[in-house]
Amino acid sequence: MRTAPVTTAYGHLTWEDVRDADKDRVVILNVSATEDHGPHMPLDTDTVLGMAVAEGVAKAAPEEVFVMPPVPYGFNEHHKDFPGVIWIQPETLIAFVTDITKSLAHHGFRRILLLNSHGSNHPVLDLAARKTVIETGIICVSASYWNLMSARINEIRKSEIGGIAHAGEFEAAMYMHLHPERVVLEKSTTQNLHNADSKFFNLDLAGAGGGSDAYALVVRGIPGRHHGRPDRGQSRDRQKVFRRGH
Amino acid sequence: MRTAPVTTAYGHLTWEDVRDADKDRVVILNVSATEDHGPHMPLDTDTVLGMAVAEGVAKAAPEEVFVMPPVPYGFNEHHKDFPGVIWIQPETLIAFVTDITKSLAHHGFRRILLLNSHGSNHPVLDLAARKTVIETGIICVSASYWNLMSARINEIRKSEIGGIAHAGEFEAAMYMHLHPERVVLEKSTTQNLHNADSKFFNLDLAGAGGGSDAYALVVRGIPGRHHGRPDRGQSRDRQKVFRRGH
Amino acid sequence: MRTAPVTTAYGHLTWEDVRDADKDRVVILNVSATEDHGPHMPLDTDTVLGMAVAEGVAKAAPEEVFVMPPVPYGFNEHHKDFPGVIWIQPETLIAFVTDITKSLAHHGFRRILLLNSHGSNHPVLDLAARKTVIETGIICVSASYWNLMSARINEIRKSEIGGIAHAGEFEAAMYMHLHPERVVLEKSTTQNLHNADSKFFNLDLAGAGGGSDAYALVVRGIPGRHHGRPDRGQSRDRQKVFRRGH
Amino acid sequence: MRTAPVTTAYGHLTWEDVRDADKDRVVILNVSATEDHGPHMPLDTDTVLGMAVAEGVAKAAPEEVFVMPPVPYGFNEHHKDFPGVIWIQPETLIAFVTDITKSLAHHGFRRILLLNSHGSNHPVLDLAARKTVIETGIICVSASYWNLMSARINEIRKSEIGGIAHAGEFEAAMYMHLHPERVVLEKSTTQNLHNADSKFFNLDLAGAGGGSDAYALVVRGIPGRHHGRPDRGQSRDRQKVFRRGH
Amino acid sequence: MRTAPVTTAYGHLTWEDVRDADKDRVVILNVSATEDHGPHMPLDTDTVLGMAVAEGVAKAAPEEVFVMPPVPYGFNEHHKDFPGVIWIQPETLIAFVTDITKSLAHHGFRRILLLNSHGSNHPVLDLAARKTVIETGIICVSASYWNLMSARINEIRKSEIGGIAHAGEFEAAMYMHLHPERVVLEKSTTQNLHNADSKFFNLDLAGAGGGSDAYALVVRGIPGRHHGRPDRGQSRDRQKVFRRGH
């Protein structure tokens, strides 16, 4: 028998709950990807980490947010040489996400956070957020979760610049904290693509500046399968990042 | 530490697992909706039930299937007067699902089941399946899960024809079996829209024939919010349907 | 000199006739296909049969319907290995049909029947009908004509289940009734793809249940060119189906 | 019983007939419109006249052409204030026609004529023809039928410049020749929008030059409903144009 | 320091200038192409000539027009075998131009001229103009500049019919008048594709009639690279056309 607790899980609400909800709550929609994360981490890494951040926020501010069911597929065609990768055309993903945000605006919600947990979704969600603002007048922002916590990451990181990247120290640490049984760390190897001499090219998620524009250019050609130092994610310190959520 | 069990959860695989997987496994993709289900059931009803069926199949045949992360949003704009409903344009949903199936075909999978758990998704997934077949040559079929088990449903049903419909006996029984704490059955009321005199109009999910074409015409105008007899879903018999899965 | 008879042919109306017409009439739009129908029947079979049904209805109820000029091309790319087949992309066909229905709604018509006479158009027209309802608020339904008369068909059929299918007994009988000079029955052969042991697969147009989802999977691979028993369509009984129209 | 005559009607062919056909035949596809043609002529005027021209050509050169089932809906949203007008979005019409031409190219046909019988379809069919050429490499041209016979029209015309326009002398004469019972000439009035002083604006179908670009600008604002002098179309001379077909 | 002169260059206006501008001015948007023009003329020929005409008009009527920044890319995929050609899909170009015209309508402008300077843009701009009229209600016309001045061209032409075509006498004369240093006339050769015996095929820009429909069919297959007699463009007479602008 349903005991009607206040919940932050949008999917657990009834339509009457939504009718009566505070429309100033921030509705968080995680958009991730189903994609290779080295030989040591599962295809759902981005979804698991993105939803963990979203639910961490919800736990910290249960009166202020709702968390939507996630969109677990993203824009990553440049990864398609890795078995298992599912890629959505960017125009389709923009339309899909914008249908969700416009539905929310239709019901009166005024504040949406598109919480990105996959690098190349960034321009897709930026456009989806802008289109939502233009077409509905509500507030909608997109952000990659690591950008919201880069200061904290850098406080406790163990690897050099370049070690916090795709399937590297940071992502491995988060996933192991959540589901250690799904990470096979001994399969990981170190691969640092960061070039300290480049002013433009930067693959460290917590490093200064963007560099993401150039990213698509290299990933298809490289022999390795993950970037960074997942081995640095083994220590107990990995809990430090996660506990603070964002 | 990951213990590398064989799993049917596609998201838990690594890219190497997919590389080495049997490509004749049936890959099941549930497409559902986030939508009102009466005052007594949550917005995620279709996703929860559809994934329960998919995972039930996986449990029964762990060597033969993979279950994809779900697409929890569907084609249901005619429900938009109910707070909380998220609707995707049908062309966008066709494109989104087809991007997923074409990715799977790219990786060598040959058999896909689009497992529908929301009524009006049916033509969308039918087209997505046909487009997949045409464009990739692999086998892809769509099916609404209740059509795969209607004989079993009718064996154990308690309500008259019309009682097994949107948020009615059947869906309520399944959700209560899975998560009783999320269903508030005392909020439900009986509403039977079935017209036994009509040769063409049939709203019982387990009844003979289709009738879905006419469905969109009436749902926006009716004062009630669910169709069928959710109160008949209370008995222990609800487990009977579910155990057989499909 | 035009004698201004009341007509059910929409194309024969002037704009003043439409202005003054009863907008509660059901406007029937046949959507068919230009497609192989065995060695014994012409490419226009679906258009000829669909329009015959539409015009039969109009004759029976001249005050209640209008019949639109037909859309003689459909969604059948899976037939493209047969010379002569013209296929329209499903998104284009949805848009084309919806432009027609929205024009009719613009002029005040309130009831539209999308009368399908080609199997795989079904999901396309279902979506077109739903989009029309959602976007205009008028009533629009789609139906394949054989589904509207399956009881009558089964009363007088001569072939076993599976004999009433693509270019089989039923279609051959109808076309011969209308234009015997265009059917070369001696070129036909019997081919029954129906599998009585399958719970899911059913190719008889007048049989119970749908089965159309699986249809696209097989048609490209089979050596034969039509399904069913066209030879059973020779008797005078073929008139029985047709006279009752629907 | 089908007597297998050689026919120019594409729809009457079987798939084996197409397989064996001379692929150098010109395949003629008439694209018209369903649209107001004054109070004296039916909505199907453009289809009836366009198909009459196509079939006239086929009769004159039975070994050299095939005539496709027509596309009876066109690009004419600027007419939508007249009851009965059905308008297709231009992008949709381009896609629909191009799907037809690409299907024909797939089957080996090398020469297609898009025979236009509705003024504002002209740029749509021009683009469809160009896209067909670019994408398939076959020959595809578009032409409005009156442009192919303007010299002949001017030889026998009775009205001044401006009298041969939408629903005017020429179209009325042709329709009356074909189906006199559907034209109510006494309802027609004279309305000549031609401006002899303009270097750029020319509404006579058989006049020199184009002028069609400016056409869309005026039609919605004018009080009248047809352009030209339909009364001049009454004489027996109307047969002169038609007999020569093109 | 800006001296705030009245200017006809739209790009030089501030937003306050637009706010205060006379909205009955004709806003001219040149759409051209970046395309081969023989071995003797640059890829930007169409843009340079089109903008020269637009600016000539602006100089002659400074109170009546604004000239927009040009769209220097057009619809010319059939030229793609020539190195350097940039081609835009026609649907994309229609959408791009229509976004511009709808923006202008949003700001209150009521009269737009789409000034074409590349042959095959003609149907694209025709549709863009018609869509603008239909969707905004303002006046929008498209015209290829040579059609607006064909009488004047024929007064002073030196080459026979067929000599005034792509990269021929006329275009060479105009470009040399404007930027003689960018034309290498001695590289040009004469190539006249005009067929005086054809009633339908006409490649002279200043000749009577259209013929453009058939144009796309031949350009890919011909060995030469320009049509007409650029050598006839050498004389001082070339200034005569240009001075009169239109």
Add this chain to the structure above:
Amino acid sequence: MRTAPVTTAYGHLTWEDVRDADKDRVVILNVSATEDHGPHMPLDTDTVLGMAVAEGVAKAAPEEVFVMPPVPYGFNEHHKDFPGVIWIQPETLIAFVTDITKSLAHHGFRRILLLNSHGSNHPVLDLAARKTVIETGIICVSASYWNLMSARINEIRKSEIGGIAHAGEFEAAMYMHLHPERVVLEKSTTQNLHNADSKFFNLDLAGAGGGSDAYALVVRGIPGRHHGRPDRGQSRDRQKVFRRGH
């Protein structure tokens, strides 16, 4: 008479020049916007500045680059309340730019720089670059020119953080350096929207980090019309930025 100089202006090349060109040259395509830039600067500011940077690069490295004709319209619908703004739908702009880059790849060019000079074009060009890489395999990157020179800007800036923004010190200085007669500096006022207390919101073009995601949210609601301190752009120091190009 053309003297055939080596030129970096792509538009001044003939098709033979492109045929013979070094395909490793970086082809620079500036995409800007036509948009309000305060009461003191023209609508073409982004195009003038972007092309000045591109041409500065070409001057510095004449053997290594080509500069394309610019795309002077961008993605800025959120500015549409300012008279004169022309906005392109983002999907259309992605398609338009990608048609250009794919044409270049077709001709063998291997390195393209999409040089952005309008803030909100950033995600559009990022996606266009990624699509180009995915579909053609060549190298294509996008960059906003100010990001390529932020270190240099900060060396010589005079205004505080927030002073270098839309139509502020930096853009005013550059435009005045190029065309002083088109800037009316005395019309400018200071408006600094930068919030030093925010970790996420940053409107200084040369400041650390992005912040652009949140930008669209505020611009429509603010009373002012430019951001930053254009008055600080008056000094001779403005030449310092420009001379170094990037």
